[in-house]
Amino acid sequence: MDIDLTATEENYLKAIYKANESSSSLASTNTIARYLSTSAASVTDMMKKLSQKNLVIYQKYHGVKLSQEGSRLATALVRKHRLWETFLVEKLGFSWEEVHDIAEQLEHVRSNELVDRLDQFLDYPKYDPHGDPIPSADGKFTLRERIALSNLSIGESSILVGVKHHDKVFLDYLNQNRINIGVTMNILSKSLYDHSIRVLIENETEILVTDETAKNLLVRKLSAD
């Protein structure tokens, strides 16, 4: 039932998946090339190949999107990636900024049995260490409401449930400020000038975050109490 793809083909599928996810229109050749740090020419080549295999719907000069089958495979990859990240953090004690590159390799290991047993071993987690949803074996996501911290009003309380970007520099910054998935964040005040926000973390420490940062912090609002 599962086709055997090379790691490279899988990476292209994931790139298209991400591009499709974040823009709703067709993914452009350049977008994919940029994401994979490769040339536009290489992308075109691969699009022909994946199109041949019916994994993508590709219109010359106009862009590409995943077919149903391609989407299924990409979701399976996301599942693998996020399960491995969870394993690395929960079981091996890595911190969330270290796991991406390793999971990037582990996700290409071929064995459905392995993934499903890993899922079981981790007790069927619904979210990975960055707060992103982990698709179930049949490709279903458990979504939850997440709004940017920047959208909260003064006095509102929330819990951090995700981060928009996963780059090391950003995550290191969060670590330094003891900010992790699950911490409570109360809005103390907002600057009218630059929209920076004073936030109380875990009802303990107070920090100042820029508007840009606040947009990358995804929270769940707590009902006032």
Add this chain to the structure above:
Amino acid sequence: MDIDLTATEENYLKAIYKANESSSSLASTNTIARYLSTSAASVTDMMKKLSQKNLVIYQKYHGVKLSQEGSRLATALVRKHRLWETFLVEKLGFSWEEVHDIAEQLEHVRSNELVDRLDQFLDYPKYDPHGDPIPSADGKFTLRERIALSNLSIGESSILVGVKHHDKVFLDYLNQNRINIGVTMNILSKSLYDHSIRVLIENETEILVTDETAKNLLVRKLSAD
């Protein structure tokens, strides 16, 4: 400090490692080709390449062996492979005949940190699910005496500590007879005709094994009691 090798190069190193291990003389091109299911011509190509990188000592027409650095890398691979096999069996509940192919993939994941944390997570195991020694981070093996069951005399008791071959058919056969690492094996009698042996497993069940099978079962003798 670590050179980045392709998975293919790593597989060649491992093949040479195994060949060197089991024959003491130089590994021949054909031996390696057979082991990797590839052509002799491909092996020659790769030997030139690995020789260039000083990972093997290669004499045209005469064979090849690992250099010190090649040996270090091969040992690290064996370590990874056996740790992953241990993980798959101990933590994910695979049985010993299922893990080889998956570990074969996992061993190529590049991250020293990962291997060392996995080692710690597994509580620094000294032997893998097949009873083979797992090299420590600095490449040291903890060897133990193992003799073939076929060498025991009537009346002697032993514990199974390893198997010579890892092929699925053999391991499946052992599973069917409830034979696993750790079981006790008492020699009841030996046939003078075909050297087959009647063995009492775990002081419970009695089975008949051929001489061939007995040669593949590695045991530790129990002092008579």
Add this chain to the structure above:
DNA sequence: AATTATTTTTAGATAAGCCTAAATTCTTAT
């Protein structure tokens, strides 16, 4: 609407890893 700029595709090359067939070297047997 035409021209410029940008994006994308095509064309032609390269490197890794593999193959088969032919040539070479080593081994063995007479």
Add this chain to the structure above:
DNA sequence: ATAAGAATTTAGGCTTATCTAAAAATAATT
């Protein structure tokens, strides 16, 4: 000691995934 046989290497090609440079198509601007 030499010829036959076996093993190994070389030569020449193939595929995948990549690249740069040139050509073609689309988008943007005046």
